Amino acid sequence: MDCSSWINTSLDLNINPRRVHRELPKEVESKLFSLGMPKFNVEECWESKRPIKDESTSDLEEELKRVTAENKKLAEMLSVVCENYNTLRSHLMEYTRKNGEKETSPTSKKRKSESSNNNSICVMGTNNGNSESSSTDEESCKKPREETMKPKISRVYVRTEASDTTLIVKDGYQWRKYGQKVTRDNPCPRAYFKCSFAPSCPVKKKVQRSVDDQSVLVATYEGEHNHPQASSQMEATSGSGRSVTLASVPCAAATPTLVTLDLTKSKGSNDSKSTKTKVDTPKVQQVLVEQMATSLTTDPNFRAALVAAISGRLLHNN
DNA sequence: CGTTTTTGACCAGCGC
DNA sequence: GCGCTGGTCAAAAACG
Numbered sequence: 001m002d003c004s005s006w007i008n009t010s011l012d013l014n015i016n017p018r019r020v021h022r023e024l025p026k027e028v029e030s031k032l033f034s035l036g037m038p039k040f041n042v043e044e045c046w047e048s049k050r051p052i053k054d055e056s057t058s059d060l061e062e063e064l065k066r067v068t069a070e071n072k073k074l075a076e077m078l079s080v081v082c083e084n085y086n087t088l089r090s091h092l093m094e095y096t097r098k099n100g101e102k103e104t105s106p107t108s109k110k111r112k113s114e115s116s117n118n119n120s121i122c123v124m125g126t127n128n129g130n131s132e133s134s135s136t137d138e139e140s141c142k143k144p145r146e147e148t149m150k151p152k153i154s155r156v157y158v159r160t161e162a163s164d165t166t167l168i169v170k171d172g173y174q175w176r177k178y179g180q181k182v183t184r185d186n187p188c189p190r191a192y193f194k195c196s197f198a199p200s201c202p203v204k205k206k207v208q209r210s211v212d213d214q215s216v217l218v219a220t221y222e223g224e225h226n227h228p229q230a231s232s233q234m235e236a237t238s239g240s241g242r243s244v245t246l247a248s249v250p251c252a253a254a255t256p257t258l259v260t261l262d263l264t265k266s267k268g269s270n271d272s273k274s275t276k277t278k279v280d281t282p283k284v285q286q287v288l289v290e291q292m293a294t295s296l297t298t299d300p301n302f303r304a305a306l307v308a309a310i311s312g313r314l315l316h317n318n
Numbered sequence: 319c320g321t322t323t324t325t326g327a328c329c330a331g332c333g334c
Numbered sequence: 335g336c337g338c339t340g341g342t343c344a345a346a347a348a349c350g
Contacts, residue, residue, distance in 0.1 A: 177323055179342060192341070196322085206341095323348070329341085 156219040157210070167191040167207040169219040175205055186211045198227040 158169050167180075167189070176196035182189045188209035195201040203223040210216040 176321085178344095180324075181340065181342095184339065190340085204341095319350105321349085324346085326343105326345095328343075330339100331341105332337105332339085334336090334338105 152222070152224045154221045156221065158217040158219065159215055160217055167209075167217065169205075169207055169217055171219070173197055173203075173225065183208070188214065195225060198225075201226055 156169065156171070173195055174197040175193035177191055177193050179192035180189050181192070186208055188211075190206055190208035193205040193207065195203040195205075201223075203221060203225050205222070206220040208218050210218050
């Protein structure tokens with residue numbers, strides 16, 4: 001799901017630069033050009049062609065008013081964004097709940113009772129270019145009696161090469177394998193991992209190939225990381241190119257979140273370093289921030305303002 | 319030499 | 335109590 005489709009991140013800022021020199025020094029212009037910003041006529045960006053050097057109090061007051069209004073506008077937009085996010089989240093919760101009711105596990109011999117209120121976050125990733133749809137499943141906690149100790153459980157689906165026999169799911173964290181077992185309902189072995197980045201981190205991961213589609217790895221995460229993501233750089237440069245970032249929502253309501261990541265670019269390139277997506281709540285925020293940043297950098301008004309600000313700064317220093 | 323992986327043994331929960 | 339099964343432990347091997 002592309003965040004930009006939910007929320008219009010175009011800030012539509014009312015940029016009205018005034019206090020910088022109208023003529024952009026060639027030096028600045030060339031520097032901006034070298035930074036990948038196309039050369040454009042700064043003159044066009046001026047709304048008014050007032051002389052810059054007579055900064056009066058009224059100018060400052062006007063500027064202050066403008067900034068205040070802009071701030072207010074941004075605050076309103078933020079509240080709208082939050083509102084939209086909450087609405088989407090509640091819709092998603094409802095959807096996953098309905099799915100959960102439909103999908104009752106056919107394997108009646110499960111040792112542990114299934115719990116429908118548990119968290120379930122599913123990501124269907126791919127490393128060979130085929131994006132798959134996401135699905136929801138239920139996962140029980142180990143001991144129904146220990147309801148207060150329910151670990152946060154999420155499931156991640158990763159498409160891999162069918163010939164790829166490794167049970168490695170790159171998710172940005174560092175894992176240590178501590179066991180492997182062939183389970184009854186699946187001829188493919190299940191691998192058990194512990195988070196090895198922080199010794200105190202309680203998160204565990206189980207990885208097993210799907211019974212239905214052996215090219216799909218099913219990674220089940222238990223618990224929440226109590227540390228930041230280990231090293232995205234390491235993951236980005238590692239060999240397999242399989243990379244999934246776990247969606248984990250740490251809010252108290254433990255809202256299930258459905259995230260599908262396009263991992264097609266990670267294979268065989270180091271581009272994933274720059275495209276790595278964080279989908280934790282802070283990660284969602286980061287995605288939004290990135291979207292906004294993209295929106296800003298592609299906005300000619302913002303570019304004009306940036307050029308004006310930089311040139312003004314340089315002139316000020318001179 | 320330190321870290322990670324492998325793999326058989328062991329343990330605990332559950333159904334009969 | 336016994337057997338089955340999933341999960342974990344820990345010693346040995348492999349790896350960098």
